[in-house]
Amino acid sequence: MPANTISRPFVGQAQKKSVAEKLATRLYDLARRLDDRPACRPTTGQPGATPVRIxxxxDTHNTSPSDLPMGDILVHAGDLSQFGTFAEIQAxxxxxxxxxxxxxxAIAGNxxxxxxxxxxAAHPDRELDRPGKARGDLEWGDVRYLEHEDVDxxxxxxxxxxxxxxxxxxxxxxxxxxEDAYAPSGIPPEDGSIHPGYLRIAIMTDVRRGNV
Structure with missing residues (x-):
């Protein structure tokens, strides 16, 4: 390439947006609309108040980092384990x-x-649900588990x-x-409709984790 030539995308004819670029633009617009919903609670607190540190x-996948920073709330946002077995999740x-x-x-991951x-229930052949090692046998201690719900x-x-x-x-x-509502094109519908799971999120929520 000649020394005086500037590589794309800074010069040249405008190119047609790719599917990924179109999707990114639509998702950005959707996120802006969600953020503009009314009645969201302020998160700054009273003047001079110590900030809440989260x-x-x-994605620790069976690892246990030893250098976590201190804070008021610790959130594990998914994929505690690698293969989802009782022993892995309990550890x-x-x-x-x-x-x-x-x-x-704690919030589960895939x-x-x-x-x-x-x-x-759909995969009884997997080593998941055994006497004494089922989901109900897990010991959570003071860890609060959220499965499409909120907590104050x-x-x-x-x-x-x-x-x-x-x-x-x-x-x-x-x-x-x-099932992805946008498949097979990967592009959100023109009417801006979203996965119904979002409708269950309380409007006055300070912190949200979810891929719905």
Whole structure:
């Protein structure tokens, strides 16, 4: 390439947007509309109040990081485990419960198979639901689990509402998957309709985690 030539996309004829670019633009517009909904609670608190510090981690996949920063709320936003077995998830829950954060939240990911009752029932051949090692046998300690629901936490006399959902668009054979409403084109419908799961999120929510 000649030294005085500037590579694209800075010069040249305008090109037709790719499907990915169109999707990104539509999703950005959708996110803006959601953020503009009325009646959202202010998160700044009273003047001079100590900020609420939320530490968010995800995709630990059986690992237990030893250098987590301190905070008021620790959120694990999905994929505690690698293969979703009882032993893997229990080890991760025990590790989470041992952390010094006053409030701890766990949300499942698509790898956390045992936590998806429908997935377990549909795949009895997998080593997931065994006597003494079923979802109901897990020991959560002080970890609060959110499965498309919210919880109100009190931090220094301030209320913080957190919503968590494990659901993701289908990709392979994993847990907590729904059929992608945008398939096969991958482009959101022109009317801006969204997955109905969003309708269950309380408007006055401070922190949301979900892929619906």
């Amino acid at each position: 530490v968010c981690i995800s 991760q829950l025990s590790w989470l419960a041992s952390q010094p954060h006053p409030h701890k939240i 790898h956390d198979l045992l936590l998806d009752a429908a997935f377990v 936490l009190t931090v220094r006399d301030r209320s913080v509402r957190i919503f968590g959902s494990p659901w993701t668009p289908r990709c392979g054979t994993w847990a907590f998957q729904y």
